[in-house]
Amino acid sequence: MNMSIDKNIRHLRKQAGWTQEELAQRLFVTRQTVSLWELGRARPDVETLEKIADCFQVELSQVLYGPEHRGDGLSRRLLIWGGASFGVGLIVNLFFVLMNWAFYRPEAYQTPMMVPFLGNLYLFLAMYGVPVLVVVSGIALGCVLLSVIRPKRTVLWAAAGLLALILPVGYVVALAMNIPYWVLIAWDLQPRPWLFFPAGFVIGLAGGAVWKRICSQK
Known part of the structure:
Protein backbone atom coordinates (compact mmCIF):
# COMPACT_ATOMS: atom_id res chain seq x y z
CA MET A 1 0.00 0.00 0.00
CA GLY A 66 -5.80 8.84 1.27
CA PRO A 67 -9.52 9.67 1.59
CA GLU A 68 -10.60 6.37 0.04
CA HIS A 69 -9.81 4.67 3.38
CA ARG A 70 -12.35 6.74 5.26
CA GLY A 71 -15.18 4.30 4.68
CA ASP A 72 -13.42 1.30 6.21
CA GLY A 73 -13.00 2.84 9.65
CA LEU A 74 -16.37 4.56 9.50
CA SER A 75 -18.19 1.34 8.62
CA ARG A 76 -16.46 -0.48 11.45
CA ARG A 77 -17.38 2.19 13.98
CA LEU A 78 -20.98 2.29 12.72
CA LEU A 79 -21.21 -1.49 13.14
CA ILE A 80 -19.85 -1.24 16.68
CA TRP A 81 -22.29 1.58 17.50
CA GLY A 82 -25.22 -0.29 15.97
CA GLY A 83 -24.34 -3.56 17.68
CA ALA A 84 -23.83 -1.95 21.08
CA SER A 85 -27.03 0.11 20.83
CA PHE A 86 -29.06 -2.88 19.67
CA GLY A 87 -27.58 -5.16 22.32
CA VAL A 88 -28.22 -2.79 25.22
CA GLY A 89 -31.70 -1.98 23.89
CA LEU A 90 -32.53 -5.67 23.58
CA ILE A 91 -31.41 -6.41 27.15
CA VAL A 92 -33.44 -3.50 28.56
CA ASN A 93 -36.52 -4.49 26.57
CA LEU A 94 -36.26 -8.11 27.70
CA PHE A 95 -36.04 -6.90 31.29
CA PHE A 96 -39.20 -4.82 30.85
CA VAL A 97 -41.02 -7.75 29.23
CA LEU A 98 -40.09 -10.08 32.09
CA MET A 99 -41.05 -7.51 34.71
CA ASN A 100 -44.41 -6.84 33.07
CA TRP A 101 -45.00 -10.59 32.96
CA ALA A 102 -44.13 -10.92 36.66
CA PHE A 103 -46.35 -8.03 37.74
CA TYR A 104 -49.42 -10.01 36.71
CA ARG A 105 -48.38 -13.03 38.78
CA PRO A 106 -48.82 -12.58 42.53
CA GLU A 107 -46.51 -15.46 43.37
CA ALA A 108 -43.64 -13.71 41.52
CA TYR A 109 -44.53 -10.24 42.75
CA GLN A 110 -44.38 -11.33 46.41
CA THR A 111 -40.86 -12.72 46.24
CA PRO A 112 -38.29 -10.91 48.48
CA MET A 113 -36.30 -9.48 45.53
CA MET A 114 -39.25 -8.30 43.46
CA VAL A 115 -40.27 -5.09 45.17
CA PRO A 116 -37.14 -3.77 46.91
CA PHE A 117 -34.66 -4.45 44.12
CA LEU A 118 -36.21 -5.38 40.79
CA GLY A 119 -39.19 -3.09 41.26
CA ASN A 120 -36.97 -0.10 42.01
CA LEU A 121 -34.71 -1.00 39.09
CA TYR A 122 -37.76 -1.14 36.82
CA LEU A 123 -38.87 2.34 37.91
CA PHE A 124 -35.35 3.74 37.63
CA LEU A 125 -34.87 2.42 34.10
CA ALA A 126 -38.29 3.61 32.98
CA MET A 127 -37.84 7.11 34.41
CA TYR A 128 -34.14 7.79 33.97
CA GLY A 129 -32.24 4.85 32.51
CA VAL A 130 -33.84 4.52 29.08
CA PRO A 131 -33.75 8.27 28.22
CA VAL A 132 -30.13 8.47 29.36
CA LEU A 133 -29.18 5.39 27.30
CA VAL A 134 -30.86 6.93 24.24
CA VAL A 135 -28.90 10.15 24.78
CA VAL A 136 -25.66 8.18 25.11
CA SER A 137 -26.45 6.31 21.88
CA GLY A 138 -27.03 9.62 20.10
CA ILE A 139 -23.78 11.04 21.46
CA ALA A 140 -21.89 7.96 20.26
CA LEU A 141 -23.35 8.25 16.76
CA GLY A 142 -22.47 11.95 16.65
CA CYS A 143 -18.86 11.13 17.54
CA VAL A 144 -18.76 8.35 14.93
CA LEU A 145 -20.02 10.66 12.15
CA LEU A 146 -17.83 13.57 13.22
CA SER A 147 -15.23 12.85 10.53
CA VAL A 148 -17.94 12.81 7.84
CA ILE A 149 -19.99 15.84 8.87
CA ARG A 150 -16.91 17.81 10.00
CA PRO A 151 -18.51 20.79 11.80
CA LYS A 152 -16.76 23.98 10.75
CA ARG A 153 -17.92 26.72 13.11
CA THR A 154 -17.01 25.32 16.49
CA VAL A 155 -18.56 28.18 18.47
CA LEU A 156 -21.97 27.69 16.85
CA TRP A 157 -21.81 23.93 17.36
CA ALA A 158 -20.79 24.44 21.00
CA ALA A 159 -23.85 26.66 21.47
CA ALA A 160 -26.06 24.04 19.77
CA GLY A 161 -24.61 21.35 22.03
CA LEU A 162 -25.36 23.38 25.16
CA LEU A 163 -28.94 23.97 23.98
CA ALA A 164 -29.36 20.26 23.23
CA LEU A 165 -28.00 19.45 26.70
CA ILE A 166 -30.93 21.31 28.25
CA LEU A 167 -33.37 18.54 27.25
CA PRO A 168 -31.81 15.53 29.04
CA VAL A 169 -30.52 17.56 32.00
CA GLY A 170 -33.83 19.40 32.40
CA TYR A 171 -35.72 16.11 32.20
CA VAL A 172 -33.66 14.45 34.94
CA VAL A 173 -33.70 17.52 37.20
CA ALA A 174 -37.46 18.03 36.75
CA LEU A 175 -38.20 14.45 37.78
CA ALA A 176 -35.64 14.26 40.57
CA MET A 177 -36.62 17.61 42.12
CA ASN A 178 -40.34 17.29 41.30
CA ILE A 179 -40.37 20.84 39.91
CA PRO A 180 -43.97 22.04 39.37
CA TYR A 181 -45.13 22.25 35.74
CA TRP A 182 -41.79 21.02 34.41
CA VAL A 183 -42.36 17.61 35.94
CA LEU A 184 -45.54 17.33 33.86
CA ILE A 185 -43.52 17.94 30.69
CA ALA A 186 -40.98 15.36 31.86
CA TRP A 187 -43.73 12.78 32.40
CA ASP A 188 -45.02 13.47 28.88
CA LEU A 189 -41.52 12.82 27.52
CA GLN A 190 -40.99 9.65 29.55
CA PRO A 191 -42.94 7.28 27.22
CA ARG A 192 -41.20 8.83 24.19
CA PRO A 193 -37.48 8.21 24.85
CA TRP A 194 -36.66 8.40 21.12
CA LEU A 195 -37.08 12.20 21.40
CA PHE A 196 -33.81 12.28 23.34
CA PHE A 197 -31.79 10.77 20.47
CA PRO A 198 -31.46 13.96 18.33
CA ALA A 199 -30.33 15.88 21.41
CA GLY A 200 -27.64 13.28 22.10
CA PHE A 201 -26.56 13.35 18.45
CA VAL A 202 -26.06 17.12 18.51
CA ILE A 203 -24.24 16.89 21.86
CA GLY A 204 -21.89 14.27 20.41
CA LEU A 205 -21.10 16.34 17.31
CA ALA A 206 -20.64 19.53 19.30
CA GLY A 207 -18.51 17.90 21.98
CA GLY A 208 -16.34 16.16 19.40
CA ALA A 209 -15.87 19.37 17.40
CA VAL A 210 -14.88 21.35 20.50
CA TRP A 211 -12.51 18.61 21.66
CA LYS A 212 -10.79 18.40 18.28
CA ARG A 213 -10.42 22.18 18.17
CA ILE A 214 -8.82 22.15 21.60
CA CYS A 215 -6.47 19.33 20.62
CA SER A 216 -5.49 21.06 17.37
CA GLN A 217 -4.46 24.17 19.31
CA LYS A 218 -2.18 22.34 21.75
Missing part, protein backbone atom coordinates in the same frame (compact mmCIF):
# COMPACT_ATOMS: atom_id res chain seq x y z
CA ASN A 2 1.70 3.21 -1.17
CA MET A 3 1.72 6.14 1.24
CA SER A 4 1.48 9.49 -0.60
CA ILE A 5 1.36 11.64 2.49
CA ASP A 6 2.32 14.76 0.53
CA LYS A 7 -0.64 14.39 -1.85
CA ASN A 8 -2.99 13.46 0.98
CA ILE A 9 -2.10 16.55 3.02
CA ARG A 10 -2.51 18.78 -0.03
CA HIS A 11 -5.85 17.16 -0.89
CA LEU A 12 -7.18 17.56 2.65
CA ARG A 13 -5.98 21.16 2.84
CA LYS A 14 -7.64 22.13 -0.43
CA GLN A 15 -10.79 20.24 0.55
CA ALA A 16 -10.94 22.31 3.75
CA GLY A 17 -10.39 25.50 1.73
CA TRP A 18 -7.24 26.49 3.63
CA THR A 19 -4.03 28.04 2.40
CA GLN A 20 -0.67 26.64 3.40
CA GLU A 21 -0.30 29.58 5.77
CA GLU A 22 -3.64 28.82 7.47
CA LEU A 23 -2.74 25.16 7.93
CA ALA A 24 0.69 26.14 9.28
CA GLN A 25 -0.90 28.45 11.85
CA ARG A 26 -3.23 25.71 13.05
CA LEU A 27 -0.33 23.28 13.44
CA PHE A 28 2.07 25.90 14.86
CA VAL A 29 4.64 25.35 12.13
CA THR A 30 5.92 27.57 9.34
CA ARG A 31 4.38 27.81 5.89
CA GLN A 32 7.66 26.55 4.45
CA THR A 33 7.31 23.38 6.52
CA VAL A 34 3.85 22.72 5.08
CA SER A 35 5.19 23.40 1.60
CA LEU A 36 7.99 20.86 2.11
CA TRP A 37 5.43 18.28 3.25
CA GLU A 38 3.28 18.80 0.18
CA LEU A 39 6.30 18.67 -2.14
CA GLY A 40 7.38 15.38 -0.58
CA ARG A 41 10.73 16.79 0.53
CA ALA A 42 9.96 16.29 4.21
CA ARG A 43 7.64 14.02 6.15
CA PRO A 44 5.85 14.83 9.45
CA ASP A 45 6.61 12.67 12.45
CA VAL A 46 3.93 10.46 13.99
CA GLU A 47 2.83 13.06 16.54
CA THR A 48 2.48 15.71 13.85
CA LEU A 49 0.55 13.32 11.61
CA GLU A 50 -1.93 12.80 14.43
CA LYS A 51 -2.26 16.56 14.86
CA ILE A 52 -2.86 16.93 11.12
CA ALA A 53 -5.62 14.32 11.28
CA ASP A 54 -7.19 16.09 14.27
CA CYS A 55 -6.90 19.42 12.51
CA PHE A 56 -8.82 18.15 9.47
CA GLN A 57 -11.11 16.08 11.74
CA VAL A 58 -10.37 12.87 9.86
CA GLU A 59 -8.85 9.51 10.69
CA LEU A 60 -5.08 9.13 10.67
CA SER A 61 -5.46 6.53 7.90
CA GLN A 62 -6.76 9.25 5.56
CA VAL A 63 -3.59 11.26 6.06
CA LEU A 64 -1.44 8.18 5.52
CA TYR A 65 -3.31 6.39 2.74
Whole structure:
Protein backbone atom coordinates (compact mmCIF):
# COMPACT_ATOMS: atom_id res chain seq x y z
CA MET A 1 0.00 0.00 0.00
CA ASN A 2 1.70 3.21 -1.17
CA MET A 3 1.72 6.14 1.24
CA SER A 4 1.48 9.49 -0.60
CA ILE A 5 1.36 11.64 2.49
CA ASP A 6 2.32 14.76 0.53
CA LYS A 7 -0.64 14.39 -1.85
CA ASN A 8 -2.99 13.46 0.98
CA ILE A 9 -2.10 16.55 3.02
CA ARG A 10 -2.51 18.78 -0.03
CA HIS A 11 -5.85 17.16 -0.89
CA LEU A 12 -7.18 17.56 2.65
CA ARG A 13 -5.98 21.16 2.84
CA LYS A 14 -7.64 22.13 -0.43
CA GLN A 15 -10.79 20.24 0.55
CA ALA A 16 -10.94 22.31 3.75
CA GLY A 17 -10.39 25.50 1.73
CA TRP A 18 -7.24 26.49 3.63
CA THR A 19 -4.03 28.04 2.40
CA GLN A 20 -0.67 26.64 3.40
CA GLU A 21 -0.30 29.58 5.77
CA GLU A 22 -3.64 28.82 7.47
CA LEU A 23 -2.74 25.16 7.93
CA ALA A 24 0.69 26.14 9.28
CA GLN A 25 -0.90 28.45 11.85
CA ARG A 26 -3.23 25.71 13.05
CA LEU A 27 -0.33 23.28 13.44
CA PHE A 28 2.07 25.90 14.86
CA VAL A 29 4.64 25.35 12.13
CA THR A 30 5.92 27.57 9.34
CA ARG A 31 4.38 27.81 5.89
CA GLN A 32 7.66 26.55 4.45
CA THR A 33 7.31 23.38 6.52
CA VAL A 34 3.85 22.72 5.08
CA SER A 35 5.19 23.40 1.60
CA LEU A 36 7.99 20.86 2.11
CA TRP A 37 5.43 18.28 3.25
CA GLU A 38 3.28 18.80 0.18
CA LEU A 39 6.30 18.67 -2.14
CA GLY A 40 7.38 15.38 -0.58
CA ARG A 41 10.73 16.79 0.53
CA ALA A 42 9.96 16.29 4.21
CA ARG A 43 7.64 14.02 6.15
CA PRO A 44 5.85 14.83 9.45
CA ASP A 45 6.61 12.67 12.45
CA VAL A 46 3.93 10.46 13.99
CA GLU A 47 2.83 13.06 16.54
CA THR A 48 2.48 15.71 13.85
CA LEU A 49 0.55 13.32 11.61
CA GLU A 50 -1.93 12.80 14.43
CA LYS A 51 -2.26 16.56 14.86
CA ILE A 52 -2.86 16.93 11.12
CA ALA A 53 -5.62 14.32 11.28
CA ASP A 54 -7.19 16.09 14.27
CA CYS A 55 -6.90 19.42 12.51
CA PHE A 56 -8.82 18.15 9.47
CA GLN A 57 -11.11 16.08 11.74
CA VAL A 58 -10.37 12.87 9.86
CA GLU A 59 -8.85 9.51 10.69
CA LEU A 60 -5.08 9.13 10.67
CA SER A 61 -5.46 6.53 7.90
CA GLN A 62 -6.76 9.25 5.56
CA VAL A 63 -3.59 11.26 6.06
CA LEU A 64 -1.44 8.18 5.52
CA TYR A 65 -3.31 6.39 2.74
CA GLY A 66 -5.80 8.84 1.27
CA PRO A 67 -9.52 9.67 1.59
CA GLU A 68 -10.60 6.37 0.04
CA HIS A 69 -9.81 4.67 3.38
CA ARG A 70 -12.35 6.74 5.26
CA GLY A 71 -15.18 4.30 4.68
CA ASP A 72 -13.42 1.30 6.21
CA GLY A 73 -13.00 2.84 9.65
CA LEU A 74 -16.37 4.56 9.50
CA SER A 75 -18.19 1.34 8.62
CA ARG A 76 -16.46 -0.48 11.45
CA ARG A 77 -17.38 2.19 13.98
CA LEU A 78 -20.98 2.29 12.72
CA LEU A 79 -21.21 -1.49 13.14
CA ILE A 80 -19.85 -1.24 16.68
CA TRP A 81 -22.29 1.58 17.50
CA GLY A 82 -25.22 -0.29 15.97
CA GLY A 83 -24.34 -3.56 17.68
CA ALA A 84 -23.83 -1.95 21.08
CA SER A 85 -27.03 0.11 20.83
CA PHE A 86 -29.06 -2.88 19.67
CA GLY A 87 -27.58 -5.16 22.32
CA VAL A 88 -28.22 -2.79 25.22
CA GLY A 89 -31.70 -1.98 23.89
CA LEU A 90 -32.53 -5.67 23.58
CA ILE A 91 -31.41 -6.41 27.15
CA VAL A 92 -33.44 -3.50 28.56
CA ASN A 93 -36.52 -4.49 26.57
CA LEU A 94 -36.26 -8.11 27.70
CA PHE A 95 -36.04 -6.90 31.29
CA PHE A 96 -39.20 -4.82 30.85
CA VAL A 97 -41.02 -7.75 29.23
CA LEU A 98 -40.09 -10.08 32.09
CA MET A 99 -41.05 -7.51 34.71
CA ASN A 100 -44.41 -6.84 33.07
CA TRP A 101 -45.00 -10.59 32.96
CA ALA A 102 -44.13 -10.92 36.66
CA PHE A 103 -46.35 -8.03 37.74
CA TYR A 104 -49.42 -10.01 36.71
CA ARG A 105 -48.38 -13.03 38.78
CA PRO A 106 -48.82 -12.58 42.53
CA GLU A 107 -46.51 -15.46 43.37
CA ALA A 108 -43.64 -13.71 41.52
CA TYR A 109 -44.53 -10.24 42.75
CA GLN A 110 -44.38 -11.33 46.41
CA THR A 111 -40.86 -12.72 46.24
CA PRO A 112 -38.29 -10.91 48.48
CA MET A 113 -36.30 -9.48 45.53
CA MET A 114 -39.25 -8.30 43.46
CA VAL A 115 -40.27 -5.09 45.17
CA PRO A 116 -37.14 -3.77 46.91
CA PHE A 117 -34.66 -4.45 44.12
CA LEU A 118 -36.21 -5.38 40.79
CA GLY A 119 -39.19 -3.09 41.26
CA ASN A 120 -36.97 -0.10 42.01
CA LEU A 121 -34.71 -1.00 39.09
CA TYR A 122 -37.76 -1.14 36.82
CA LEU A 123 -38.87 2.34 37.91
CA PHE A 124 -35.35 3.74 37.63
CA LEU A 125 -34.87 2.42 34.10
CA ALA A 126 -38.29 3.61 32.98
CA MET A 127 -37.84 7.11 34.41
CA TYR A 128 -34.14 7.79 33.97
CA GLY A 129 -32.24 4.85 32.51
CA VAL A 130 -33.84 4.52 29.08
CA PRO A 131 -33.75 8.27 28.22
CA VAL A 132 -30.13 8.47 29.36
CA LEU A 133 -29.18 5.39 27.30
CA VAL A 134 -30.86 6.93 24.24
CA VAL A 135 -28.90 10.15 24.78
CA VAL A 136 -25.66 8.18 25.11
CA SER A 137 -26.45 6.31 21.88
CA GLY A 138 -27.03 9.62 20.10
CA ILE A 139 -23.78 11.04 21.46
CA ALA A 140 -21.89 7.96 20.26
CA LEU A 141 -23.35 8.25 16.76
CA GLY A 142 -22.47 11.95 16.65
CA CYS A 143 -18.86 11.13 17.54
CA VAL A 144 -18.76 8.35 14.93
CA LEU A 145 -20.02 10.66 12.15
CA LEU A 146 -17.83 13.57 13.22
CA SER A 147 -15.23 12.85 10.53
CA VAL A 148 -17.94 12.81 7.84
CA ILE A 149 -19.99 15.84 8.87
CA ARG A 150 -16.91 17.81 10.00
CA PRO A 151 -18.51 20.79 11.80
CA LYS A 152 -16.76 23.98 10.75
CA ARG A 153 -17.92 26.72 13.11
CA THR A 154 -17.01 25.32 16.49
CA VAL A 155 -18.56 28.18 18.47
CA LEU A 156 -21.97 27.69 16.85
CA TRP A 157 -21.81 23.93 17.36
CA ALA A 158 -20.79 24.44 21.00
CA ALA A 159 -23.85 26.66 21.47
CA ALA A 160 -26.06 24.04 19.77
CA GLY A 161 -24.61 21.35 22.03
CA LEU A 162 -25.36 23.38 25.16
CA LEU A 163 -28.94 23.97 23.98
CA ALA A 164 -29.36 20.26 23.23
CA LEU A 165 -28.00 19.45 26.70
CA ILE A 166 -30.93 21.31 28.25
CA LEU A 167 -33.37 18.54 27.25
CA PRO A 168 -31.81 15.53 29.04
CA VAL A 169 -30.52 17.56 32.00
CA GLY A 170 -33.83 19.40 32.40
CA TYR A 171 -35.72 16.11 32.20
CA VAL A 172 -33.66 14.45 34.94
CA VAL A 173 -33.70 17.52 37.20
CA ALA A 174 -37.46 18.03 36.75
CA LEU A 175 -38.20 14.45 37.78
CA ALA A 176 -35.64 14.26 40.57
CA MET A 177 -36.62 17.61 42.12
CA ASN A 178 -40.34 17.29 41.30
CA ILE A 179 -40.37 20.84 39.91
CA PRO A 180 -43.97 22.04 39.37
CA TYR A 181 -45.13 22.25 35.74
CA TRP A 182 -41.79 21.02 34.41
CA VAL A 183 -42.36 17.61 35.94
CA LEU A 184 -45.54 17.33 33.86
CA ILE A 185 -43.52 17.94 30.69
CA ALA A 186 -40.98 15.36 31.86
CA TRP A 187 -43.73 12.78 32.40
CA ASP A 188 -45.02 13.47 28.88
CA LEU A 189 -41.52 12.82 27.52
CA GLN A 190 -40.99 9.65 29.55
CA PRO A 191 -42.94 7.28 27.22
CA ARG A 192 -41.20 8.83 24.19
CA PRO A 193 -37.48 8.21 24.85
CA TRP A 194 -36.66 8.40 21.12
CA LEU A 195 -37.08 12.20 21.40
CA PHE A 196 -33.81 12.28 23.34
CA PHE A 197 -31.79 10.77 20.47
CA PRO A 198 -31.46 13.96 18.33
CA ALA A 199 -30.33 15.88 21.41
CA GLY A 200 -27.64 13.28 22.10
CA PHE A 201 -26.56 13.35 18.45
CA VAL A 202 -26.06 17.12 18.51
CA ILE A 203 -24.24 16.89 21.86
CA GLY A 204 -21.89 14.27 20.41
CA LEU A 205 -21.10 16.34 17.31
CA ALA A 206 -20.64 19.53 19.30
CA GLY A 207 -18.51 17.90 21.98
CA GLY A 208 -16.34 16.16 19.40
CA ALA A 209 -15.87 19.37 17.40
CA VAL A 210 -14.88 21.35 20.50
CA TRP A 211 -12.51 18.61 21.66
CA LYS A 212 -10.79 18.40 18.28
CA ARG A 213 -10.42 22.18 18.17
CA ILE A 214 -8.82 22.15 21.60
CA CYS A 215 -6.47 19.33 20.62
CA SER A 216 -5.49 21.06 17.37
CA GLN A 217 -4.46 24.17 19.31
CA LYS A 218 -2.18 22.34 21.75
